[in-house]
Amino acid sequence: MKPLPAPSPTSVRITGDHYQWLIAWTGCLTLLRENAIHTANPVISVGVEADDAGNLDDVVLRRRTPPHTYTQVKYTVSSATPVNEDYLTKPSPTGGPSILKKIAKTWRALTADGIDADLAIVTNRAPDPNDALIAVRDARTQLLLPKAADGTARSKTGQARTRWAQNAGLSETELHELLSCLRFDLSRELAHVNGQLQLLMAVCGLRNDSRAVDEGANWVAQQVRDGHRTLTLDMVKAAVDSLDLKTGPAHAILSISTLKSDPLAAEADHTINWIDRFETDSEYTKRRPLAPATWAQLQADIEAAPTRLPGRTDISVSGSLRLAPAFLTGTAFRMVTGADLAVLQRGDLWSTRDTYDAECAPVVEEYDIGQGEDLAVGINVTVKAEDFTQDVLEYVEGQNIPASRLLIVTPPAGPKDRSVLDSPAANALAVGIRNALRRPARTTPRIHLFLACPMGLALLLGHRWNRLRPTVVYEDVSTAQVYEPAFFIQA
Structure with missing residues (x-):
């Protein structure tokens, strides 16, 4: 395959915009699914380049009750600059405040009345493994805490905390508060975002091919061009109808991972993460629990899942698990319980709701x-x-x-x-x-x-x-x- 030519400034801008529309469409799907399955505190609207969100205005998920989620979306065509202290604290190209200082200012404004906020940086940039604070990011929560708070003032992490606080114009106590709600959603390549959207569209009961993903993102772009900065549930429902995306009911998401990270874990209504409790570091060789973890403990976690999803009848199982845990999950939600299960198999949704002409006698x-x-x-x-x-x-x-x-x-x-x-x-x-x-x-x-x-x-x-x-x-x-x-x- 021949290498592609260097992208033009126009293509970089167009790709960056499309990346933001994909992230916004993800928010629209969360809005649609959470309201369909009657989540306790659902998203009620999606803001795109919202007026009252400072520098975290790219995509805003407003819930019935705070905290709302404020997201800054950063796309780059180059892998030369990872996310690290230099990237976050250097002045803007025009000499303005750094990314970190802008986020700190927005955080202060959003929480001035004592209301909590959920903040996020979403980018395809990779984390710098040599950065004192970014390197201790928890992949499960995307937060730098708790490890970023470890160490004395003279330690490597302590000195980095001091520099970050000074750059942001915060005390170290305030920096700790900011880092407790600022998620670093990193290495989100376009292919990863598209793949996650296909999964999410499937569990929303929508067509989930790549064309359907683009149609959703293009709809967001059209709303922005038309001046609509707040996307409501009725607007998203109308878009689903006009684009002919609907295929079935929306599902609650049960995420069970024993082999590798689940792209839908952040969207899941209940999560069972056993990746670190299985043998080996390779997703291809993980076969059994790593002592002292046991099969019995995993069984207890899986069999408790129905109590974590009370009243949910349409459930999609996401994640990565071998055959015995998959079979056990099916028995935990047996047909006699009134539940219907679905799972993505090679990109297609296999659902217990699907009908067939006649049973297949083996x-x-x-x-x-x-x-x-x-x-x-x-x-x-x-x-x-x-x-x-x-x-x-x-x-x-x-x-x-x-x-x-x-x-x-x-x-x-x-x-x-x-x-x-x-x-x-x-x-x-x-x-x-x-x-x-x-x-x-x-x-x-x-x-x-x-x-x-x-x-x-x-x-x-x-x-x-x-x-x-x-x-x-x-x-x-x-x-x-x-x-x-x-x-x-x-x-």
């Missing part, structure tokens, strides 16, 4: 085990048949699982990559698998379940796991024995 192969009265079940949708069957057989026999037999369940056309293409097919297969297991499981004390399937199918299958026996779910932990028991699920 192929079932039986192997004698003769080690007890339980039933072992291997559901294989994606792995080479011989390899999966051999792994499960060797584990069941080698670990003396008290099973009388092993059932290997596969789609009619056999296991292969992309054997389940869409949500209706996944629902049809999930129902077919459940129904195929009900009679064999009727007289067994418990089921031992092994999964090799798309994560979305594991979630949909768990959602329909009713009229079956208590189940032990195993996770592939990529060790010599391949599996280990993860969760015990009551019938």
Whole structure:
């Protein structure tokens, strides 16, 4: 691929504006979704270049009750300048106040009456890993605190605090107060913003292709050109209708992450973050909880999720999790509870609401085990048949699982990559698998379940796991024995 020519000043300005419209459209989606699911303190309007927000006026989310969110959006086509002390404290190109001093002035004005505020810098610039304060930013909250408050006045962080306070015209106590509400939302590349918007549009029940994202951002741009600086719920609803974006209901968001960060975590109604509690630093090799964390603790967190989303019936599961946690999440919101689940699978929303013409009856192969009265079940949708069957057989026999037999369940056309293409097919297969297991499981004390399937199918299958026996779910932990028991699920 040939390198692109250097961007012109006009293209830089246009791209920067489009970046801001994308961030504003994100706010519009938050407004739409929170009101649709009746969040306790929803966003009630989105300000774009708001009149009363000082230098944090680019995008303003006003809630029914403060704190409101005031955002400064900064876009650059160059990666040469990271976010660090120099970037934040140097005077503007015309010799005016620094970014930090402008933010401090705005913060003082917004909080003068004792009202809290949520402040944010959103930029595609990366954090400087060598900066004394930026380097201690908490990726979960995007705040520099609490670590920026550590150290004496003579320490590296202490000296940086003094310089920041002097530049901002604040006392160090005031700087601490500012940093307690100023989020640094960094490294938000255009591709990342577009990807997050596609996810958010899906859980809002909207078309979520790249064209739909651009249509939303272009609508924001048109409102600004027409002089509308406050975007209301009615305006956003009318835009959704006029752009023909609506596809289904808006969802509450349950974010569960065990492998990597979830782009929707900040938007989630409940978050379970186990990334640091799983083994290894690589998202590709995380397989099991890192001691002293346990599968039982993760199960308790997941099974408590329904109590954190009271009254919510349409729930979208976002994040990154392996098959056993996905299946458990489905069982936590079983169909009998009245909940409907959805999950993004390869960019498409797989939902338990989706209908199908007829259930998909799987192929079932039986192997004698003769080690007890339980039933072992291997559901294989994606792995080479011989390899999966051999792994499960060797584990069941080698670990003396008290099973009388092993059932290997596969789609009619056999296991292969992309054997389940869409949500209706996944629902049809999930129902077919459940129904195929009900009679064999009727007289067994418990089921031992092994999964090799798309994560979305594991979630949909768990959602329909009713009229079956208590189940032990195993996770592939990529060790010599391949599996280990993860969760015990009551019938």
